[in-house]
Amino acid sequence: MAETCPHLAYREKGDGRSFDTARAFCTVTESFVQPMRADVCNARYGLDPATDCEFYVEPEPTEGEGEGETPDADR
Numbered sequence: 001m002a003e004t005c006p007h008l009a010y011r012e013k014g015d016g017r018s019f020d021t022a023r024a025f026c027t028v029t030e031s032f033v034q035p036m037r038a039d040v041c042n043a044r045y046g047l048d049p050a051t052d053c054e055f056y057v058e059p060e061p062t063e064g065e066g067e068g069e070t071p072d073a074d075r
């Protein structure tokens, strides 16, 4: 099931511009998201950021991820 893109942020400033209200910002491209693409970022209409966005990259694995694993198994 598609979820909102992990790279989607909301910023009032960035990309050399600033706005009164926070706008959708992509942390991969480091630029504000175009309104049309925002549907992909928010996984609306059955869109999936992972497959429908050419900028999408796998998020960095966070430490302690993976259920059932012993946290210090490889120490």
Ligand code: SF4
Pocket (backbone or CB within 6 Å): 005, 006, 007, 008, 009, 025, 026, 027, 028, 029, 033, 037, 040, 041, 049, 053, 054, 055, 056, 057
């Ligand atoms: S869907 Fe694409 S454009 Fe939108 S935040 Fe994710 S990587 Fe960026």
